[in-house]
Amino acid sequence: GAVVSQHPSRVICKSGTSVKIECRSLDFQATTMFWYRQFPKQSLMLMATSNEGSKATYEQGVEKDKFLINHASLTLSTLTVTSAHPEDSSFYICSARDSFLVWESGDEQFFGPGTRLTVL
Amino acid sequence: SQQGEEDPQALSIQEGENATMNCSYKTSINNLQWYRQNSGRGLVHLILIRSNEREKHSGRLRVTLDTSKKSSSLLITASRAADTASYFCATSGTYKYIFGTGTRLKVLA
Numbered sequence: 001g002a003v004v005s006q007h008p009s010r011v012i013c014k015s016g017t018s019v020k021i022e023c024r025s026l027d028f029q030a031t032t033m034f035w036y037r038q039f040p041k042q043s044l045m046l047m048a049t050s051n052e053g054s055k056a057t058y059e060q061g062v063e064k065d066k067f068l069i070n071h072a073s074l075t076l077s078t079l080t081v082t083s084a085h086p087e088d089s090s091f092y093i094c095s096a097r098d099s100f101l102v103w104e105s106g107d108e109q110f111f112g113p114g115t116r117l118t119v120l
Numbered sequence: 121s122q123q124g125e126e127d128p129q130a131l132s133i134q135e136g137e138n139a140t141m142n143c144s145y146k147t148s149i150n151n152l153q154w155y156r157q158n159s160g161r162g163l164v165h166l167i168l169i170r171s172n173e174r175e176k177h178s179g180r181l182r183v184t185l186d187t188s189k190k191s192s193s194l195l196i197t198a199s200r201a202a203d204t205a206s207y208f209c210a211t212s213g214t215y216k217y218i219f220g221t222g223t224r225l226k227v228l229a
Binding site for chain 2: 032034036041042043044045046049091093095097109110111112113114116
């Protein structure tokens, strides 16, 4: 089955530093990847859509200069939280969509295991 | 907000009982998916139902979809302690998914 990995799984950083989170599709090519944020006991909120070779599309209210997204290859998207602050502490989850295969199950997204960011 | 809503927000049942969770959404969809998330972990895909389907089964899971009411339900039969988790519906209208608010299910042994 399709596997998506995230690295790191957990990161603790000081306020003001930048943190990079990687999302990789391991056995398929993903022209489109998605980044979500989840606060404790809340649902997943879509932050942005990452398109290979082009600029990301950000959801309303998400600061593009704070959450930098780069999708330089068909298997890797990165999310950089710049000048992180305690309120950025959250669970960040990526997902990937294989656009080249027609899945019997439909337009399914494959989710990574998530990265827990704690900003001190 | 485009986010869907689920009810109940929390549900506590005894092992062996059935659990029903409901999801309502706001816009037209192509399909709807249900996911499970154990505490602090990633998402596990449970089942997908297309907009032209009304009911789907997978093991102990039964999902219904009523597009006229913009709602879906997830039924877990003969629940087990291992089913304790948060359950989310996610709707797709185009290429991106919008998640519901989630139901936290606790199954007591």
